[in-house]
Amino acid sequence: MELQTTIYLVVGLSFALYIGIAIWARAGSTSEFYAAGGNVHPVMNGMATAADWMSAASFISMAGLIANMGYGGGLFLMGWTGGYVLLAMLLAPYLRKFGKFTVPQFIGDRFYSKSASTVAVICLLTASITYIIGQMTGVGVAFSRFLGVSSEVGIYVGMGIVFLYAVFGGMKGITYTQVAQYIVLILAYTIPAIFISLQLTGMPLPQLGLGSNMAGTDVSLLARLDQVVTDLGFGQYTTTTAGSTLNMFVYTMSLMIGTAGLPHVIMRFFTVPSVAAARSSAGWALVFIAILYTTAPAVAAMAKLNLHGTVNTAVAKGGDLYATESSIVNEQRPDWMKRWEKTGLLKFEDKNGDGRIQYYNDATKNEAAKAKAAAAGWKGNELTVNADIIVLANPEIALLPNWVIALVAAGGLAAALSTAAGLLMAISSAVSHDLVKGVFAPNISEKGELMAGKISMAVAIVISGWLGLNPPGFAAGTVALAFGIAASSLFPAIMMGIFSKKMNKEGAIAGMLAGLAVTLFYVFAHKGIFFIKGTDFLPMIGGANSFFGITPEAFGAIGALVNFAVAFAVDKVTKEPPEHIQHMVEAVRIPRGSKAVDGAH
Secondary structure (H helix, E strand, O other): OHHHHHHHHHHHHHHHHHHHHHHHOOOHHHHHHHHHHHHOOHHHHHHHHHHHHHHHHHHHHHHHHHHHHHHHHHHHHHHHHHHHHHHHHHHHHHHHOOOOOOHHHHHHHHOOOOOHHHHHHHHHHHHHHHHHHHHHHHHHHHHHHHHHOOOHHHHHHHHHHHHHHHEEEEEEEEHHHHHHHHHHHHHHHHHHHHOOOHHHHHHHHHHHHHOOOOOOOOOOOOHHHHHHHHOOOOOOOOOOOOOOOOHHHHHHHHHHHHHHOOOOHHHHOOOOOOHHHHHHHHHHHHHHHHHHHHHHHHHHHHHHHHHHHHHHHHHOOOOOOOOOOEEEEEEHHOOHHHHHHHOOOOEEEOOOOOOOOEEEOOOOOOOHHHHHHHOOOOOOOEEEEOOOHHHHHHHHHHHHHHHHHHHHHHHHHHHHHHHHHHHHHHHHHHHHHHHHHHHHHHOOOHHHHHHHHHHHHHHHHHHHHHHHHOOOOHHHHHHHHHHHHHHHHHHHHHHHHHHHOOOHHHHHHHHHHHHHHHHHHHHHHHHHOOOOOOOOHHHHHHHOOOOOOHHHHHHHHHHHHHHHHHHHHHOOOOOOOOOHHHHHHHHHOOOOOOOOOOOOO
């Protein structure tokens, strides 16, 4: 069967499965719409949580980021997985015991203030809508390559699919759909990795293949990769870091606490019947997440080696498939390159007109690489590869069977759609449950609230689709901005709400606003946008990365510190919370049946 036909068949069957599940599990009450009735099995909830949490950024982009950054890309692994552990250990069980559907509802009740709830809704909507832009863009990328349509048409199709199973199914439909999506995406990620690991190292487990020797040689895979990239003028793959040590540390912390504060993941722990089940599902989710996250470093390294190997094979000498004269005769480039060129994510430009495509690091200080480039008539790098294609193109580069390539297409779409649905659910519940019912219409009927939830989700789909089609000027930093917003605004408020019974509403509100404001200012200033596109506000803050060399993607952790500092400062000069609120906070943290330690026990 032809490749395109196989892709249509596999992707079509996966979409039919998602829609069928949504029809079977459609929500009939607000409890089912917001929390799937609260009776999802912990193992199934663990799968759904993993699918919800592992977005297009994890499936499509993370291995590409690690491939481009090398060792420094490990901060994404540490930040995102560490953030999930933080969420599972410090937040999820207590929020589940508190028994509220949404994060704004928790903040509103804990800080006894509708104003606090409203501020939390604003933070949630800003983070979620920003994050969903990346998911819709990922859907467009996957569709444009694998279904042979434009990215715009791909986004429209993605909007329609999400509408069918999210609006009608609510959290109940989303939960069971995400279980199916997890199975699809994890098979799509691991099966190609196993094939490629066997090809390169003879080792079936990619996690072990990463540290093994190249097949038939006594040279390790990582040593060969280091040789290839350094000969092209790049830094060593195994030692390159992401800026300064301080920036790498702060970046990791920002991803960790941003992950822990993302509302669409927190909501998953309200779908199980008990606190014990919430803890159990958190553990299962970590197992399911680990399968992909331990595979990602191997996928990144092997994909980078395959990518360079493809280019270098055309000028290989003496049987060495990884000769480091990185150039290829334009007419000899393989079919997979021609297919990806159509998406615009891989570009060739023959700058010196010699009919060959040269690939070296423009900024290299490696004299040998410079000399090799000069001998080739170098006029600048002639190959541009978007990091987002690494995972999706890897099976094609390795010449794997058509059904594997089709499975990867379905997996990439499953990853993007599952997280988009979770984010839309968080947006819908924040609007219908926390704003409409909580502030504007407290006496609204259950049927009316359910309709408000569906309408708000439909509107959110339209807005997110429009943003995916017309990303704002800061689109390149949208994921970092989303994590920064969650880290600087929601995470500190949740932490203080659980672990500080003396924190009052004035402190929480002031902290959220301060953390959000300072983070938005720093990120927008670095993106050259502050309400006016193309306007550079960097002089206002002293130049790029002016705060101790910290990049805007890492600034969420600094915003969180500002949040904590402002909250505690305001708390000290304002009235402490009512007694019943303080007792409620203690009750949430103390297990049922425990006794006070008074010296007699």
